[in-house]
Amino acid sequence: MASSTDDREALIDPGALASFLAPVRGRLLVGVVLSGISAVVALFPFVAVAEIGRTLIEDGGAERAWTWVAIGIAAILGRTLLYGSALALCHYADADFRHHLRVRLVRHLATLPLGWFADHGSGEVKKAVADDVKNMHTIVAHYAIDLTSAIVAPLAALVYMSTVDWRFALVIVAYIAVVAAIVAPSSKRAYLTHMDDYNRAQGELGATAVELVDGIEVVKTFGEGSGLADRFHRSVDRLTEIGLLWTAAMGRPWTVMNLLFFPATMAVVICAAGSGMIGLGWIAPVEVLPFLLVGVGLPTGYLQIGQMANSLRESRLAATHLGRLMRLPGLPEPDRPQHPEGARVELDRVTFSYRDGHPVVADVSLTLEPGTVTALVGPSGSGKTTLARLISRFWDVDSGSVRVGGVDTRDLPSAELLSRVAIVFQDAVALRETVRDNIKLARPDATDTQIRAAAEAAQLHQRILQLPDGYDTVLGENGAHLSGGELQRLTIARAFLQDAPILLLDEATAHADPDAETQIQDALARLGAGRTVLVIAHRLHTVTGADQIAVLDAGRVVQLGRHDRLLSADGLYRRMWTAQHTTEGARL
Incomplete structure (x- = not known):
């Protein structure tokens, strides 16, 4: 260590x-x-x-x-x-x-x-x-x-x-200095030895607590076998152990110091020193009184400084x-911003890595035409989500370029780029606000008529009317919740209201049941009409009608074409299709 x-x-x-x-x-x-x-x-x-x-x-x-x-x-x-x-x-x-x-x-x-x-x-x-x-x-x-x-x-x-009397004052200062010189070093060593460990243990406990809350369903389902509860208990035990060690190590010297600097102890020391000085004829008895009244509180400031160290x-x-x-x-904003024309998306030899020397997207070139649907498929970890997020400039590319409407995204103001791209990811998020405010995040100045039209297009309007206060219902309060599929349709309603020419979909039906999946697919079909659409798909049967399918493997496009052509070729796409259908057949 x-x-x-x-x-x-x-x-x-x-x-x-x-x-x-x-x-x-x-x-x-x-x-x-x-x-x-x-x-x-x-x-x-x-x-x-x-x-x-x-x-x-x-x-x-x-x-x-x-x-x-x-x-x-x-x-x-x-x-x-x-x-x-x-x-x-x-x-x-x-x-x-x-x-x-x-x-x-x-x-x-x-x-x-x-x-x-x-x-x-x-x-x-x-x-x-x-x-x-x-x-x-x-x-x-x-x-x-x-x-x-x-x-x-x-x-x-x-x-x-x-x-x-300067001599009496010097005696009191000398007593305080000697006590501090003896006790303070051990207190400081104990503080420095354990405080960093205590801070790290607190951080570990916070992380495991979040992990436990996020995975509470797993814990309740599998009990102690999940391992989450064990990690949490170990973190609590670790923090408690360090806290006890720290308290014990700090407590001993601080107890001694507080005892020796206690007003009653100081009064005894002052009286003893005063008696000696009176016996030597250095001071009169009455001159001990100022030291008893003022001197007993002299170490208080030193103790306060020690107590403030932790703060x-x-x-x-x-x-x-x-x-x-x-x-x-x-994210740097362009000095001379340009404005795109149209909704064509071009990825030109794009390379990106989260860590130097480990690219997750490598030399990808792909063109998304307006009015078409492009699907990204591939094994987990092949770079599909990263590639989609590069279009909306979640990060800047390491090399190559991403162009929207003929303009490099780095030359577009961030607000304008995001206004032209609607994003529907698989993890839908709703704020603790009214349904109306959740939908109008896409356009704060939207009217109630426009908000309702967006909800109807997303097939969510009737469900909203069933909530306690309709569009004024605060999600998350008084039992007002939406299911996973309904939250996804809420996100789609935002996209309808945004009316952006480019649409990014990251397996929007991944967590939906069959009924909800049908409703989401219908809403997405209407949403994507006439737009430049990029779909990230894990279930290949959902993108068989795409205008082009890009197959990614290890961050590279290894195949590109329509479903029929890719299926007839001996490649990764056909192996994935066969594997998925074999698995589904076995389940049936």
Whole structure:
């Protein structure tokens, strides 16, 4: 296993947090100044009590005592006003910080290739926009002013005690320094040893929890034999084990330190030191009082700084993750955008790879004519879905070009390209919005008449009317759900409303039952009329009527033609056709 230093370098980017805080740095500095002043002012009530005691014991001067009473009351009010102002200022800064950071994140995410979202899913977006921004909240709203108080308050107390007797102040500082020097290194070692492991264990638990939820049907069907539950339990046990080790390793030194810095312990130390100094004739008995009132709280700031270390680390981890996300290159927009003519799609010697040296699409040339249907078939992993997504520019090709209407997709504005391509993939998605809003995603300004026409064309209108509130039904609430086939028809309704000249279909009937498949196929037939259609097919009988069928194998087009010609040739297509029909016959 790598050393803890290497782990920290891998987990945290130096300077990431500071770069994100730059827009609110000015307000944070003002908050720090107010907090620093309030920390000094907060000392005066204790000084006032000490001075009142000294005054009454030494000379009984009531007038001077009342002066200190007034100073103490004014200090309490002033500290409340100053710290409250600092806290309010930093919280307002935090609200602006989170708002602007989330807006910046969403705008950057909008520039990323669609393929990034296909690879990472919603969990990565949720972590960045919600969790990471939330983890940075404490740094902006509290950390700066609390850290300032933790530093300034002991220093101000030390200055005051030095004015009373510098030797006594030095004894207290020496005690605190010795305790810290003995205990702090073991606490730091325990922190650095276990914190990275704890963070990784948390990440593993989150991943296995998502896997368990996504695969809950498998778990319930096959029980422990599925392996998902075992992985989840192992992740929980791993996190618990590391948490216990970390708590034990950190707990021992922190318990010792808190005990030695406890106010009662400090009072005993101060009384012992004071007795010795009184015996030596260095100070008068009354001069012990300021140290008892102020000195007992001197280690508090040190303890606060230690407790804030974890919040700082979480914020740095969050900032590192956000920084790496923000550095991801967005899909470049053309400097001189061009506009396509027609709906012809041309793939010219296209090569693409997810990793260097491992192409998933290799030297593919294919032309899709308007008003025709082109089918992509081939074994799993042959590059069918990747090739289809390159047309809508989920990613940019490594070499070659994809042209729509005679224009390279890299020379088309992304919004215009996507407006010309309607996509119906096999995994239909519905937002937790009304049915109406789900359909009009394709065209936000669509009228109710247009939305209804799209639903009717997708053979979904009658089903929508059966929902509790018809088109105003919020999907996912109060038991309002659509089946897999109905969700697919919802996606088709969006495509009808979009009315794009190019249509990409990725096995849209893969998860549908026979009745739903018939309805989906009828809707798709109407949707594809007169358009440039590309169909990804796993079941070959669904594309026998295609104008051309491209057979892919290992990212290359190995056969191209109509069904009859491909079936008569001795090639991959005929072997796949024979295999599928043999399997279906065996099932019957």
